[in-house]
Amino acid sequence: MSFVNRGKERQRLISIMDDYLAAVLARNFSGLKLAANFKHTENGVALPLGAGMVRTIRSKRPGGQYFVDVATGQVEHWGVVVEDAGEAIYGVRLRVNGLLISEIETLRVGNTEPYYFPDVILKEDPGFHEIIPADQRSSREELIEIANRYFDAIEHNDGSMVPVKGDCQRLVNGAEDTVADVSALGEGHEHRALSVRDQISGGHYAYIEGLRARRFPLIDEERGFVLAHVLFDHPGDLPGPNGSVPFGTPNSMVAFEIFKVKSKSVDAVWAICYSVPYGSASGWGEGSPRSAIDIS
Known part of the structure; x- marks a missing residue:
């Protein structure tokens, strides 16, 4: 895939993420295109779409981080939402097959002071994201x-x-x-x-x-x-x-x-x-197979 096409696909995946986040805020998922094998988890627990933190979110703060893998059709966003009880950091990963969302994996992070600075999660950092x-x-x-x-x-x-x-x-x-x-x-x-x-x-x-x-x-x-x-x-x-x-x-x-x-x-x-809880499962299996390689 050419550099230009990779850039277009990257933006397409980010747009799909933005559409999903807009659906979360509207509590209306009718416009999303979901695969037949669609799966959704939050903090490792399988949930139907619309359950979990979606029910307590009142707004989303602007900003955040996007990470994109064009080769596998995946995009992840980290940001901050405002819930009934206050702010929460979150991360959400989508897997997109063509036009269809097949996976949504969410991590909701409540207050973890002194390790809790939501503003940093939202801040733009061009150096970190540089090519x-x-x-x-x-x-x-x-x-x-x-x-x-x-x-x-x-x-x-x-x-x-x-x-x-x-x-x-x-x-x-x-x-x-x-x-x-x-x-x-x-x-x-x-x-x-x-x-x-x-x-x-x-x-x-x-x-x-x-x-x-x-x-x-x-x-x-x-x-x-x-x-x-x-x-x-x-x-x-x-x-x-x-x-x-x-x-x-x-x-x-x-x-x-x-x-x-x-x-x-x-x-x-x-x-x-x-x-x-100790020993909790990821909700996505036991992990990737390990095969050590030389990186010298």
């Missing part, structure tokens, strides 16, 4: 491998396992979670001033027992994007390096996580995530 030079791009397979190595590194408390830049910024629900200004951090959050690699190797994520149901539904080689949908398992009894246990009760975390990769190294990581 990178051809000689800095990775293949689809390499992008998936790099994301998997990031998750493997967390599971093994070994930051050397992931190719990542020292100044890589990770945002969690809009909050700076790496290389942050230490003077702005409160007690117990000092590790957020560290690099990704130092955080992992220092055991600051030892409370995460596993990252399962890893899926990579969307890849954009031109922008160096690989999108992961994954579940973090927190058994509730694994301490960090200072001996404290972050949660104290078992839970899992469903996450949509986008990696920006340049020259086969992670340049930035953005995530939106929310706590669900």
Whole structure:
């Protein structure tokens, strides 16, 4: 597909997403074209279209992030809605087959303070979305491998396992979670001033027992994007390096996580995530098959 045609298809998929979001706000889905095998989940739970957060949304704030995979006909949007109880970050993924929507996967993120900055989710960031030079791009397979190595590194408390830049910024629900200004951090959050690699190797994520149901539904080689949908398992009894246990009760975390990769190294990581009952299913199977490849 030519560059021009890819651009047109990208805009078409974004327009379909916008039509879906407009239907959500209007609570009227009659104009949507749905495939016979259509499936919809919210936070991993299968729901009929029109159920869930759709019933409590009152408006949508302008702005947000679009991620598009022209090759697989998928588009994901992150934004902020206003519900009866206040604002909520959300992510929604559509799979489009021709003119038909076959999949809608939604993640609703309630308030997760101190990791909760909705304005950051809405803010335009041209640098993050920039098209990178051809000689800095990775293949689809390499992008998936790099994301998997990031998750493997967390599971093994070994930051050397992931190719990542020292100044890589990770945002969690809009909050700076790496290389942050230490003077702005409160007690117990000092590790957020560290690099990704130092955080992992220092055991600051030892409370995460596993990252399962890893899926990579969307890849954009031109922008160096690989999108992961994954579940973090927190058994509730694994301490960090200072001996404290972050949660104290078992839970899992469903996450949509986008990696920006340049020259086969992670340049930035953005995530939106929310706590669900421990051991919850993704609603979309056990994940993508793993086949390690050389990325040198």
